[in-house]
Amino acid sequence: MSKPRLLEQKFLDYKTSTGFWLYLMTDCVLFASLFAIYVVLQPATAGGPSSNEIFSLPMALTETIILLTSSFTTGLALLALRQRNVRQLIVWLGVTYVLGVSFLTIELSEFAALVGDGHSWQQSAFLSAFFTLVGTHGLHILIGLLWLLIMVVVIFKKGLSAKVTRQLGLWGLFWHFLDLVWVFIFTVVYLMGAAS
């Protein structure tokens, strides 16, 4: 690539990733309001179970470690992307995908168990806030996984074009960010919930 083209490319990369970063910041504000709602409504159990009765800490720890590892493998994928090593890139994206799916499976089975025991979002304000906060994060994870699947299909069809490279960078930011939000869900909902 000629030098002006390369500079143009770099500028476009910077512009899009900064724009995407601004979206992530607004998403943080969304999560901040959901956290505020959760913390305020946590004592409002309306005769139902409280936070130290229904959450399983080992399960939450497993979810945390899975998501943290997937954030790490995302980093390795982005590194392989920089080295233009397609095979390694696909492997790390695949590992991330499997970890993401297992995270979502554990979360959904936890939700199903709670609803099965009669502790659905209709029981108390506390449970409504819990399902909204954790469910919104889970929805983000689902969107991230679909996005990842689409990216892999595009890589197989078109190879590592400049556009795909840029979009994978954005996806990486998104996934790292979701892990960061989960750190606070793990701490505020599960750890502090068990401690109170």
Place this chain on the structure above:
Amino acid sequence: MTKRQTEQRSMLVKYILGFLVSLTLTLTAYILVAGQAFSGTSLVLIIGGLALVQMLIQLVFFLHVTDEVRPRFRLVSFGFMAVILVIVVAGSLWIMYHLNYNMMDMSGQEKNDLMTTERDKGF
């Protein structure tokens, strides 16, 4: 090594370091809660602090905020978001705590009963 290779090597080191430190912080917080070494406010403050440290670690090692060149739009927008976040969360807690305080005539059980009857009325 070329400049490109050293850059990639340092990126790999950052990811591994960030992963190991985050893992350690997570396990420390978990053990503190599971082992019940502390209780009440001090425990909440300690695990809250550990989460904040992990946030900083991940911001630096995974999201590379410190690698950004001037003007640091990402860092600035993150700071603005953090201000909004603190206002929303701390403000809500502050106001709702005082709202509960002003309803002191009602016991916790009475408040719970009131909410239960309101719930059973349906939506």
